[in-house]
Amino acid sequence: MASPHYAKIKTFVKQRISAGRWLPGHLIPSENELTRQFKVSRMTVNRALRELSSEGFLHRVQGLGTFVAELTPVSSLLKIRDIREEIAERGHRHRAMVKFALEEPVTREVAALLEVEPRSTVFRTVLVHYENGVPVQLEDRFVNPAFAPDLLKIDFTRETPSHYLFRVAPLAEAEQVVEACAPDAFARRLLRIGAQEPCLIVRRRTWGRSGVVAYAVLTHPGSRYRLMGRFKP
Amino acid sequence: MASPHYAKIKTFVKQRISAGRWLPGHLIPSENELTRQFKVSRMTVNRALRELSSEGFLHRVQGLGTFVAELTPVSSLLKIRDIREEIAERGHRHRAMVKFALEEPVTREVAALLEVEPRSTVFRTVLVHYENGVPVQLEDRFVNPAFAPDLLKIDFTRETPSHYLFRVAPLAEAEQVVEACAPDAFARRLLRIGAQEPCLIVRRRTWGRSGVVAYAVLTHPGSRYRLMGRFKP
């Protein structure tokens, strides 16, 4: 066993969380309890839990105990990241459910956004992304078939549309508009939220070398998703 | 001296770095050296340096020593704009209503965000910004008085706090977190919206040369505000 004790405790706790045995808000064993379970000193347990807390996995309250942090994933305002990678980076489990993936005639609005002919067809994929079993993003994506003719052959439970598009049409530019909206019935059902829960909607257009590759409407439950950006002017 | 020893050591090291006295690659004093300087135990120094290392400020090599980390490039095209200018640019009328502007003791949360002592006081300004008479932003701002001692003397109906801070403490870095939330009663009343109207909340921290200048919570009615960013990766 090469890795130090505190690392083993961290791994133990992270596994409980990512396996869903300890859900957000769950009170985990106290330092003294873990001290007994792992037969190490309290300082070692303290270090493990303190680090997990600073990494955002746990939430500690003096006098009360240590809780599994609420799911408030933070994603980037400035970079386009694949949600699957983001979730994996947090040590969580990602799963995608494909609602549908097909070729359909464009609406006038989408034609304008994708800069394609009004009577052409585009690919449209609708997926729900889950983090540890909780739906965190409804992805409704329109793709210009000229840039990704094989898109519909992809198994989206293994590779996200976003990741595939990065591969076949490297990102040259992006535009995002962020807003808060009440969810429609479709989003409520797929994200398993109530009508009163606000949603964070990101409308994103991405460009490759020679034009608009995709337009995506990403709907997130307000309580489970945040966007973050840090920058120097 | 409210803050713990390890935090003081962290602050000391960060100041040396941000002041440019210790440049990237510089070998900083060893744990034992700092132990003597600060008259604390080695474990305390170890914690301070270990945390700074995990936060990316330092780089440690067993057997060699602790070095100031190389610069990690952060690029972005995002800008912090003064809302008054934004509204003026759209050809609309801006008006600000000052709800209050005073000095008050910090909460623990704000103390941590502003990186000030837990029992100190900070300036707090609460304003509502109107575009053509319609409320579009509730601004709740906490300011470190050290950077803007004369803040409360400003007439905020003529110059926004944000604009004043740009003048007296030039922006070196910023961090924003965006989320969608239901408005609380206070926001509902000031923004004149219903409970079911989602809000877009931007939490923004801004840095000057030598520390966190302000923390602002900006609440916008979802139907009247959007954030947009366009960028190249």
Next chain:
DNA sequence: GTCGGCCTATGGTATATACAAGCGCCATGG
């Protein structure tokens, strides 16, 4: 019933100590 103080469990910090492990230097011996 209500208020206030006490008790206990929790996490937060600080210390002294110990040993492990990585790196560089240098003396010693071939």
Next chain:
DNA sequence: CCATGGCGCTTGTATATACCATAGGCCGAC
């Protein structure tokens, strides 16, 4: 000359202990 091992420095980890601060429940006094 070079190789090797010892030594001293560094950071990395682990422990036992102590005391502080906070939250919440409990119980008695009023």
